[in-house]
Structures are given as C-alpha cells and as structure tokens.
Amino acid sequence: MPENNAPTPDSSVPASDARRREPMFPDGPAPDPAGSHHERRIRSFQPRRSRVTTGQGESLRRLWPKWGLDIDGLSRLDLGELFDDPKLPVVLEIGFGMGEATAQMAAADPGTGILACDVHTPGQGNLLGLAERNGLTNVRVANGDAIILLREMLAPDSLAGIRVYFPDPWPKKRHHKRRLIQPEFLALAATRLAPGGLLHCATDWEPYAEQMLEVLSAAPDFENTQPDGGFAPRPDFRPLTRFEGQGLDKGHVVHDVMFTRRER
C-alpha cells in the first residue's frame, strides 16, 4: 500500500518525470498545476520547491481540500461559490509570500473575500494555518501563476480589486522583462476588474515604483486615485509585509501606487 494513500506511480512516464509530478501532499496543492514552471513563457516568479515545516505541512494536508485551489487553467471559477457568502466582493492578492499581511487584512475586513495567490508552498501552508487559527472564513489560497488564474479562470469584471505587494523587483536589466507590472499585465487585469475596482501595488524598489507609476499612468483603462498623478500615501488597510520589513531594514523607501479601473 503506498504511504499516505499517495497515488500509484504511472508506469507510462519515466521515473524522473513521475517524481516531479508526484504531489507533495495527496490532497494538497499540486506541483505546478498548469505546467507554467516549465513553459517557455517569461514568468514573474522563480520556480522553487521550498521545504515546508511540520506545521505548514499539517495545515496543507487538512485545510487544502477546504480552502485551497489549484490554478490549472482548465475551469472557470465562480467566485460566488468560492466563499460562504456569494455576495462578498472579492479581491485578488498576487504573491502573498508567507501570508501574515493577508491574514491581517482578512481579519480587519470580513466583508471582503481575499483570493490569495502564490506559487510558494510553505507560504500556502502558513496562510491556511493563520486563517484557521484566527477563525477567518474570507481567505482562499490559490496555488500557481496568477496570470493563468486571471486569463483562464476568472470572469470579466469579477474582481473588486487586485493587490500586488512587493512583487519580485527583478533588479538586473536583463530580468526587467520578468517584472509583473507591465502593459500586457495591466490590459489583462483591466478586463477582470469591475469598473471602479482598485489596483493597488506597493514596492520598496525605487526604479520599479517609477515603472509602476509610468505604465499605469499610460494605461488607458486605469485612473490614478491621486489628483496630482503621483504615488499614494500608504493606506491604513495595508499592513507591514515581511518583504517590506526587510526593505525598510535596508533603508529602502516604500511607495504605494493606487489606480482604479475606469468605467467602460
């Protein structure tokens, strides 16, 4: 009998492929559900499999079937069915890291559903554990590439907001193409945001902050919330994130960029 009811190996695939495909947790997040880690497309994340702690693994095993979602790019998500209250406005958070700030925002605003997306397995386990310990019913954890989630699985006008806090800055010039906030991403995000929906980004990497402001200001579907066309003051609802803390320790300056989806 395979350990932990693990799937029986498929004899039609070479052993190395089978190992790569094998889920780390039988009912937990699938490794690379849409195959995007091996696609030739330019990605904004670094494919990695970090070690999960016992507690994170335990949370993944128990809570993934209830609150987890694999981004396989195959089905259309009904956000009304994802949360207990079908009327909950839903905000997508892209790249929640370890999820501490996500859990804080969910606790502070139970009237908003947070669909939190990342490829980072330890963070997924951590956020599920935080949600359970804090009695949060308004967080769902999505595993995989946010681009595929937006493009293939979310309906037009379905999101009340998108949050991108401290996205990987990709500081080397040859990696700038991997930055998430680019015109193509904005065009896609605009289709999934409801009119008036808020796109909120924050970064401690000055050149990326400038790029965010520049591409968003040039995007026809978005309007700056700031009448002077500049950066936004940090809103009270955004808690200090783990990456932000690390940036501040290095003396970095943090910028928030807040634009709304224009009416069509």
Ligand SMILES: C[S@@+](CC[C@H](N)C(=O)[O-])C[C@H]1O[C@@H](n2cnc3c(N)ncnc32)[C@H](O)[C@@H]1O
């Ligand atoms: C620098 S970390 C910031 C984490 C967290 N927001 C914070 O401030 O502590 C960026 C995170 O975004 C995730 N990420 C990058 N591109 C992504 C994508 N296309 N889809 C999902 N997650 C992504 C990475 O895996 C990483 O965990």
